Amino acid sequence: MAYRRFGLLADHRNSMLRNSVTSLILHGKITTTETRAKDIQRIADKMITLGKRGDLHAKRQANSYLMDEDAVFKLFGEVAPKYKSRQGGYTRVIKTGYRKGDGAPMAILEFID
Numbered sequence: 001m002a003y004r005r006f007g008l009l010a011d012h013r014n015s016m017l018r019n020s021v022t023s024l025i026l027h028g029k030i031t032t033t034e035t036r037a038k039d040i041q042r043i044a045d046k047m048i049t050l051g052k053r054g055d056l057h058a059k060r061q062a063n064s065y066l067m068d069e070d071a072v073f074k075l076f077g078e079v080a081p082k083y084k085s086r087q088g089g090y091t092r093v094i095k096t097g098y099r100k101g102d103g104a105p106m107a108i109l110e111f112i113d
Contacts, residue, residue, distance in 0.1 A: 004039055017043060022067040024091075025075050029110030037093045037109040044109075048090045051080025079111065 006013055020040045024030050025047065032040065047065070050058040054076060063072045083090050094108045 037107040
């Protein structure tokens with residue numbers, strides 16, 4: 001599987017992605033750069049698929065990835081049940097322009113209602 005490095009070491013990159021997915025689940029949307037949003041989107045969709053399965057093994061897998069136990073409860077209790085009839089594409093990336101400091105293209109990543 002191909003992945004972006006973001007100029008980070010593997011541990012830092014994995015931690016950044018885990019924190020971002022956790023924040024997305026807890027808050028419903030996050031603002032980040034476009035490329036990070038695309039990678040976070042891929043992982044978040046997998047987490048929702050785990051939430052739709054709903055068995056003990058899926059909960060343990062989600063708990064091992066997400067950084068906060070409240071995010072696991074919210075994933076399995078609120079977020080995943082909304083998408084029971086949907087086969088994928090649970091999140092969307094909305095481009096918002098460029099960051100003032102370095103000109104990086106920014107985007108909002110949010111759940112589809």
